[in-house]
Amino acid sequence: MAIINTYHLSKIYNPDTVPVHALRDVSLEFEEGEFTTVKGPSGSGKTTLLNMIGGLDVPTEGYVEIEGTRITDMKESKLIKFRLNNIGFVFQAYNLIPVFTAYENVSFIMLLQKREKSEMKQRAEELLTAVGLKDKFHSRPKELSGGEQQRVAVARSLASRPKFILADEPTANLDTKSAMNLLDLMETMNREEKVTFIFSTHDQRVIDRARRVITMVDGAIQSDEKTSG
């Protein structure tokens, strides 16, 4: 069953000055439980596509539906709430809250969701343990390595029990070992918790693990292939 649909998405930046076509007529469908990579060279429109799916940017043409809800028409306040409860984000630069510990970074999202304190505690501990950071609950981001920070970011993205996770170049700043560990972790989450992952990347290590690879060039879909992962 498709949980995400994009219909003829186009995005033109600076339409009045120097128009840049970031997306050209992109129509895609994502099924629940997918482990998908959107690949392509820099400037091919990968991040723009993920931002559209995540409701962080609005298309010039076309629209995005998540489980039948057209998010491109939503008011900003509703969209923020929608993102909170339905979408998890993993960013290239981790983007953790530096003044919070790993535990607080993970539980912060649940706090925004106004979850019960006991549930919050249990989930945050479970997730941090699952990402292998049982001993780092009270460490702040600056006390963690890049790989560990990205693990906290993954745990944070899962904390809200989202329908899917958008990961923008999650391994770009990681060494091989950390990247492989992170991919193992996300694969496990995908397999065991049935979490849908959509990556944007040009990292071959990620592409090799994906079960679906979408290739973009100059804002358009060049190919969309199912692989063995």
Place this chain on the structure above:
Amino acid sequence: MLLTISWRNIWRHPGRSGVLIGSIIAGVWAGVMISALTNGLLEQRFNNMIDTQLTHLQVHHPEFLTERESQMFIPGAQSILDELNRDPRVFSATGRTLVDGMVQSPLTTAGVQIRGFSDKTERKTTTFHENITEGVFPGDGIRNPILIGEELSEKIKTEIGNRVVLTFQDIDNELTSASFTVSGTFKTSSAPYDEANVFVRSKDLSGLMADSTIYHEIAVMLVQEEIADSLAIELNGSFDGIHAETWYELSPELRYLTDFGSSMTLYVMIVIMLALAFGILNTMLMAIFERMKELGMLMSVGMSKMRVFFMIMIEAVILSFTGAATGMAVAWGSVMLLAENGLDLSGVGGDSLAEFGYEAIIYPVVTQGDFVTTAVLVVTTAILAAIYPAIKALRMNPGEIIRQ
């Protein structure tokens, strides 16, 4: 949650936050101190004027203050004094005989206002006797004693024990002269006053001006200053041929001075608050530009713009409140320190203040209201100054920031 994140954000850069808090402390301290010293200066001036001579309320012949004629004395002054002394709202009342004249020493003469006091009631009504620096007044066994200001004493080259001649008009407009013996000198905080006034006994002066005791002025000190207005109305309605006036009618400049002091303090506070506002604005803008990605992330993952707005506002309020509370504590300590001995400006030209009727040692006066006003001003300034950076943060497009 917002409180925790805001508090920790502040201490992300302890140096920067410390400098801002330090500047708030300095601003609040300066504001409170300026306010306290201005209050002190004005209160001293006010008390000097009210306690030493003006009193809360005075009664005169309706035209005396404009014409200053000897024959314009208060008709039936003693019955008014008796009435006032029976009134429980009145702390004390005293009669004064006043006339303009000349004082003549063997060397020179000077124009003065001759003020005839009833020693016993004057001492109860005013604190003028505390200004006597040398000698006594009236002095036992001295015939026609006179108290003169130190300034005048130097001007007419006379000393205690010397004789001077006072010349003035009696109630029949006849020139009268009499010899008086300098029994003491006085010094108030106003040098011009000391040079232009001499004090004699009311009965001596009355005896030279008329056949009986006459008073040109009744000075009334009240238990509560606030009732001066209503009592003046009562007196004007009860007695004919008199005009009772409150201190602020008699000395509007004193009232203007009090108002001016409050206004000046307010203007100074506004300047301090403006400087504070720019400091907060600058710090909050820096904090926001530096945390663009983080704020973008917060909005991306589902933190509402309203929460982001409040987070920034809370940061500004905590910063300013920490600074304001510390600043007020420091200011309170400084005021307490100066309360005992005052701030002595005599070494830095403060003596010249006496030329304008002020004292060289200022005792700061600070009220709870001053602290509350300062706190409210600081927090309001912080909130206003933080609105622009907070709105700036709200206008961010999270997708664009993340992409950058």
